[in-house]
Amino acid sequence: MPVADYKTYCRMIDHALEKKFAYPAINVTSLTTANGVLKGLAENKSDGIIQVTTGGAAFASGLYLNDMPLGAISIAEHVHRVAERYPIYVALHTDHSLAKMLDHYVIPLIEETERRRAEGKPNLFSSHMFDGSDLPLNENLDIAVKLLERCHKNELILEVESGVVGEVEDGIKGGGGEKLYTTPEDMLEVFRRLNQVKGARYFLAATFGNVHGVYKPGQVKLKPSILKEGQEAVEKAFGKGARFALVFHGGSGSALEDIREAIDYGVVKMNIDTDTQYAFTRPIVDHMMKNYEGVLKIEGDVGNKEKYDPRSYMKLAEAAMAERVKQAVNDLKSVGTTLFGIGR
Ligand SMILES: [Zn+2]
Numbered sequence: 001m002p003v004a005d006y007k008t009y010c011r012m013i014d015h016a017l018e019k020k021f022a023y024p025a026i027n028v029t030s031l032t033t034a035n036g037v038l039k040g041l042a043e044n045k046s047d048g049i050i051q052v053t054t055g056g057a058a059f060a061s062g063l064y065l066n067d068m069p070l071g072a073i074s075i076a077e078h079v080h081r082v083a084e085r086y087p088i089y090v091a092l093h094t095d096h097s098l099a100k101m102l103d104h105y106v107i108p109l110i111e112e113t114e115r116r117r118a119e120g121k122p123n124l125f126s127s128h129m130f131d132g133s134d135l136p137l138n139e140n141l142d143i144a145v146k147l148l149e150r151c152h153k154n155e156l157i158l159e160v161e162s163g164v165v166g167e168v169e170d171g172i173k174g175g176g177g178e179k180l181y182t183t184p185e186d187m188l189e190v191f192r193r194l195n196q197v198k199g200a201r202y203f204l205a206a207t208f209g210n211v212h213g214v215y216k217p218g219q220v221k222l223k224p225s226i227l228k229e230g231q232e233a234v235e236k237a238f239g240k241g242a243r244f245a246l247v248f249h250g251g252s253g254s255a256l257e258d259i260r261e262a263i264d265y266g267v268v269k270m271n272i273d274t275d276t277q278y279a280f281t282r283p284i285v286d287h288m289m290k291n292y293e294g295v296l297k298i299e300g301d302v303g304n305k306e307k308y309d310p311r312s313y314m315k316l317a318e319a320a321m322a323e324r325v326k327q328a329v330n331d332l333k334s335v336g337t338t339l340f341g342i343g344r
Helices: 006-019 031-043 054-060 068-083 099-104 106-118 137-153 184-194 225-238 256-264 274-290 310-331
Strands: 023-027 048-052 090-094 127-130 157-162 202-206 246-248 267-272
Touching (some): 006 157, 006 267, 023 274, 023 310, 031 068, 048 068, 106 137, 127 137, 137 157, 137 184, 157 184, 184 225, 225 256, 246 256, 256 310, 267 274, 274 310
Parallel strands (some): 023 267, 048 090, 127 157, 157 202
């Protein structure tokens, strides 16, 4: 199927909210990692989300150009081409962009979508994240409202964040302390402001103790009940059915019961990066250790071309990444939930 269009993407979100499952949103940085995600989704018959960080996009453009929008466009165009042959839907998303990065990343990509739409072509990306969590909430939402208006005009979904996700992801440092936990008051304010953009769709990354990167078990104190309290406050204030489509950041190393509980409270998108990074690299390490004498030219020898051909280990890495995606699909209860072939 082609990349999910806006209507399909909205259906995907509603489907997940209704059936209480979530989509894996996996960070990719290359053709190979994108292909690994698509393989994993297809094999477990789940729709899903492929996303690109600012750093991942710069990397994808190549070391010489080091151009974020160009790298993101390259990955997106590849996914648009190959996704047509997969029996699932995939949406394309850009991950964290702080306010100061918007003009260098998200805005050029929205402009690209605007150009494409003017030519009658489908959108480039399906959604974008604006991370204003380093700003006071009112400033965060002033920017978010403006951006949401522009996104809505172009049939794009916006992801916003309230509270702060701890630790480092692509050079973005989260704070710590109380802001790791979003308050019901914050969530009410996000709802009040963003729902003024009539008919627009958005995701909220409400933090509940999340940290980026991987930690030993027990070091991450997640409190999914924060999400429950926030959703209940919003329903009470804005009426039945007023609920957020929530995003789970920094979930690496989380206990399965915390993940499942968060899904019960309206998480429909879970970001996955660290776990798939490790899954990708692990078989490469294995390959190098097992074939040490083949991948190196030792003491004037010629090595073994079959062993140092990057395809030999990149194929293993792609397959391992696909397996890790399948595990995520299992954890998030999205196995077999694809809307592909289900018309409406
Ligand atoms: Zn994140």
